[in-house]
Amino acid sequence: MKIFYNFCLLIFSTFGFAQVGIGTTIPEAALHVAGESATVRLESLSQANNVLNDGTKLAPSYVEKNGNITLSSSQTGTTSISIIDASSTFSSKVLASNIGASNTTTNIYSYQIITQAESFIEVKYSLSYNIFASYNMGNQTGIRIFDGESRQIKTFFTITGIANEFGQISQNYYNISTNGGSGTFYNNGFAYITLPAGTYTINFYANIAGHVNNTTEVLFGGAESLLRLRFYQ
Template identity: 35%
Template sequence: MKKIVFLLFPLGLTAQVGIGTANPQATLHVAGNSSTIRIESLNAVNSPAFNDGIKPAHAFVTASGDVTLNPSSENEIGPGGIIAPINFLFTDNNFIPNGVANRGLIVNNPTASTTATGLISKVNFSAAATALIEVKYSISVLLSSTDLNVSLTPFNDISARIYKIYFCIDINNDGLDATELSKKYGLNAQNYSSDNQGILGYTYTNGHGYTTIPSGNHSLHFFAETIDGVSKFTSAGFGGAEDLLRIRIYN
């Protein structure tokens, strides 16, 4: 014969519940070094817009005390709240080809001109919703007075060179139009000057830029520009030794 036991508690009783502990220290205390709490409404199946199932998703607490992945606005109807989750899209430690003898992607500035610009990398990425994107990069640069595709030669012409690095954002990844090409993000530049005897070696440039993007598939286009004097030749290799790209998105 089965026995049914009824537990009666007086109304208004305040108690602490412990899971894995006989001495709870909070209203709900889950003990154990590996203990977890599962809320299936917040998993990748039920909340795919904020939980991709690969990286941990940020959790937020509404004014009512509800735990959610959707950052609430002032009236608790999200998304678009004051605080937004950060999604680290990826980190790439080699987003520019190393090239021959680790000289990188080469941009030559011939003697007939004083400026030269070249595309050194293109990186595709996606955004699930309208969001703020943040891009950080670090690129090594090697300068030579002869074409780096052929040889590596120090400067000895007592002259100065400038190189710039920046990126443009191709919305919808359908090719850069005039407006997109005119917006240069993360622009950084360095100056190199030589005496009658130059030296060879890598320099490093770091840049950072951010903007708001719509949902969809997009791409970053990294450009390098060199500036030198009249009748001067400059060969610059970008990303041969080291290069790092980090993209994160706030949505």
């Protein structure tokens, strides 16, 4: 009878102190991660695996009623809306040219998104640019246009797996003065797309049109450009 008593005491003691310690042998909670600089990594919340983590700023986390940790602030059964500021996509300046042709299309920027479920997506962009007859990326100087010939600057974007061109916007430009035609211009476009769960690349394009005898070079992007994405799930 004494042996049976000690065995029961051992079982209850084990369950009474069933705690896990990481970095400590004396855990003070069910899960105790010790250390002043200790961190916890959840791969399901990383940029690669979660559309609500854009990888450029901290993503707030939430605890659902059942204790699960999520980046979505919405409860199950309601629409989840998240906004991503992807303006850094346009931070580096890109030169697109139309030389000896009626028009030329250039892929200037790309941005990847991941949807974990079917989503309705709103894409808005404001792409800044400057127009030149020629531009040297090395010394960052250009020659202004003053020949009086019209140029058309068109921007749009595509999404992998979809043939459509979205967010199309175009502006015409001409100048006859050697002192005029400077300054920054903007193409502002938007579109709404429904996408099933998956990984997609948004490709932004510039189409530059003009007379075949004229050259046109357009410098796109920089700190003044914006890209916003809103996800409805």
